[in-house]
Amino acid sequence: GQNIDQPTEMTATEGAIVQINCTYQTSGFNGLFWYQQHAGEAPTFLSYNVLDGLEEKGRFSSFLSRSKGYSYLLLKELQMKDSASYLCAVKAVTGGGNKLTFGTGTQLKVEL
């Protein structure tokens, strides 16, 4: 089975940097995804890590440590539109179909 933990809520200030952590315990690991979900909308893909290290994509970066079962999403130069839920998801090794197990999400609120 798989267990994924991330904080329920975070608050940050516009223009600041915020780090959202995700820890996971899995029977097999084949990659970790971060998705963004605005209220009432569908999740949209942000990043994918399968090897250890940092992946940077504009204002968003994602880090993975497979030995520690740990990832974080780093958001720089926060904007009001970044207020959303951020979902961490792990891809299973077994069973086929690129199945994902999602964490419960971190609700980020960006304030002035």
Add this chain to the structure above:
Amino acid sequence: NAGVTQTPKFRVLKTGQSMTLLCAQDMNHEYMYWYRQDPGMGLRLIHYSVGEGTTAKGEVPDGYNVSRLKKQNFLLGLESAAPSQTSVYFCASSPSQGSSYEQYFGPGTRLTVT
């Protein structure tokens, strides 16, 4: 490209009624998925399909059936709706090959069972 579309967007059912949710994708993806999302529970996989004519159970399959008669369509059926099935249902699709195999989500169906 419309991506992943879902119909209907909203539905209210009475306990015991049946309905089918339709998901369509125009990206020629092999894999398709049905999730439900409830407050505090995150996205949970109901059923998935790795190709036309194939389906498999996910984490929470009870009370649901699915069919994948055409590659582009994935149907989710509720034979006898229960209040516990009140949820937001998301369909997703992904390629079977590629660098990340990311899943693309539809806009969701909000279902209320009274």
